[in-house]
Amino acid sequence: MAAHYNASFTLMAATQADLTLAGRVARSLRKQSCAVELREQALGRDSLGCDALISHTSAERLGRLFDELGLQTAGQGRGMVLIHPEPEAAHYALALRRGLGDVIAWPGELDSWCRQHSQRHGSEAAGNSALLGQSIAMRQLRQRVQRIAAYDSTVLLSGETGTGKECVANAIHAASPRRGQPMISINCAALPDLLVESELFGYERGAFTGAHSSQAGKFAAAEGGTLFLDEIGDMPLCAQAKILRVIENQEYFRLGSTRAQHSNVRLIAATHQPLDELCRQGRFRLDLYYRLNVAPIELPSLRERAEDIGLLAEQFLRESCQRIGRPLKLGAEASQALLDYHWPGNVRELRNAIELAAINCERQQIGLSDLPPQLMRWASSRPQAQDELSQLSSLLIDTQWNKSEVARTLNWSRMKLYRKLKFYGLDTPKR
Numbered sequence: 001m002a003a004h005y006n007a008s009f010t011l012m013a014a015t016q017a018d019l020t021l022a023g024r025v026a027r028s029l030r031k032q033s034c035a036v037e038l039r040e041q042a043l044g045r046d047s048l049g050c051d052a053l054i055s056h057t058s059a060e061r062l063g064r065l066f067d068e069l070g071l072q073t074a075g076q077g078r079g080m081v082l083i084h085p086e087p088e089a090a091h092y093a094l095a096l097r098r099g100l101g102d103v104i105a106w107p108g109e110l111d112s113w114c115r116q117h118s119q120r121h122g123s124e125a126a127g128n129s130a131l132l133g134q135s136i137a138m139r140q141l142r143q144r145v146q147r148i149a150a151y152d153s154t155v156l157l158s159g160e161t162g163t164g165k166e167c168v169a170n171a172i173h174a175a176s177p178r179r180g181q182p183m184i185s186i187n188c189a190a191l192p193d194l195l196v197e198s199e200l201f202g203y204e205r206g207a208f209t210g211a212h213s214s215q216a217g218k219f220a221a222a223e224g225g226t227l228f229l230d231e232i233g234d235m236p237l238c239a240q241a242k243i244l245r246v247i248e249n250q251e252y253f254r255l256g257s258t259r260a261q262h263s264n265v266r267l268i269a270a271t272h273q274p275l276d277e278l279c280r281q282g283r284f285r286l287d288l289y290y291r292l293n294v295a296p297i298e299l300p301s302l303r304e305r306a307e308d309i310g311l312l313a314e315q316f317l318r319e320s321c322q323r324i325g326r327p328l329k330l331g332a333e334a335s336q337a338l339l340d341y342h343w344p345g346n347v348r349e350l351r352n353a354i355e356l357a358a359i360n361c362e363r364q365q366i367g368l369s370d371l372p373p374q375l376m377r378w379a380s381s382r383p384q385a386q387d388e389l390s391q392l393s394s395l396l397i398d399t400q401w402n403k404s405e406v407a408r409t410l411n412w413s414r415m416k417l418y419r420k421l422k423f424y425g426l427d428t429p430k431r
């Protein structure tokens with residue numbers, strides 16, 4: 001039986017001739033439940049960004065190419081050379097010394113490489129490199145992830161959009177005893193109500209018009225592993241009842257079937273909406289809320305851990321430079337703007353801002369004008385914005401978030417108030 005590894009790979013074939021071998025490698029990896037992206041492109045700086053470089057190219061030629069590309073620094077790349085046939089592997093030690101990464105021989109060493117790669121991804125995901133940040137909040141978060149990962153309890157992740165809930169879910173799975181099994185994600189907000197149940201539980205042939213053959217759902221795909229239910233607050237009430245049943249009885253029914261399917265899946269749910277508030281509004285089942293909220297983790301917004309902005313920005317800039325193949329630095333003005341901004345879209349917004357700035361930048365240093373428009377606007381209106389923000393925050397506190405009163409006092413329409421709350425990333429506090 002094929003092993004199952006929780007890993008994804010980007011394979012690069014340097015020439016058309018290498019593609020055949022790359023296709024075989026990809027098929028083997030996919031049999032081991034790995035996600036594989038296959039690219040064909042001539043050797044270049046982008047080779048550094050891939051996990052495996054498939055190449056029949058001779059070691060000498062590879063060496064010369066690396067010299068030309070300036071890739072001689074040991075350890076710079078994280079790529080691998082997969083070669084064929086096996087006995088030639090030794091020649092590629094030269095490529096290894098030139099910093100391309102490990103060299104493995106096809107097909108003999110593929111399985112152990114795959115295992116190592118998935119473990120490395122697992123421990124990275126559970127450790128510092130996937131959940132970056134040196135703030136106290138992030139250190140505590142990483143410790144909590146490690147502790148919770150060891151048990152099988154259901155986890156409820158909450159936090160604003162882009163704070164890293166999916167990263168944390170991956171980190172928990174990767175550090176858990178289930179790490180060798182699949183991790184399946186489903187975004188409950190992206191599915192129409194009618195499809196949620198068939199996606200989750202699967203269906204039998206003839207269960208509904210168009211069900212020409214039976215289909216397994218996400219619970220079956222995640223069997224033995226972890227199922228990540230993103231945006232659980234958007235799940236329709238009828239599907240919520242069925243999730244509750246799985247948690248309580250470890251069983252579910254495919255649509256159109258009366259035969260119960262046993263389920264051995266760890267659930268991790270995430271929400272950016274306060275579920276207790278949704279329960280009060282009758283939009284979320286209270287009993288399911290309690291069942292999910294066994295091990296809650298609240299992710300801090302980027303504003304609350306502003307000391308991590310510099311470190312995250314540097315890391316995202318390194319990644320962008322690698323992608324575009326040019327070294328860049330952050331200029332002082334741009335760095336200051338990043339520190340001052342209020343980041344309503346959190347880490348995702350920061351990552352995107354750096355990526356855009358790197359593309360925009362025509363010099364060696366990223367300036368204010370390379371940043372996305374919302375950051376430039378914020379930087380130019382910083383004094384007014386900060387005054388407005390502090391006035392708004394104190395009024396909200398003084399009136400205990402009585403929005404009508406705040407709008408009246410500021411002579412704003414309610415719509416304007418809501419726009420400002422969104423702009424400043426101010427959320428109604430949980431009671």
Ligand SMILES: Nc1ncnc2c1ncn2[C@@H]1O[C@H](COP(=O)(O)OP(=O)(O)OP(=O)(O)O)[C@@H](O)[C@H]1O
Binds near residue numbers: 129159161168270351
């Ligand atoms: N601590 C972190 N270190 C490094 N990257 C992070 C961190 N937190 C988030 N990111 C990055 O930010 C982006 C958004 O993260 P993620 O999708 O996990 O957020 P989310 O909270 O699940 O968002 P949403 O609620 O919108 O689904 C991703 O590119 C992720 O890699």
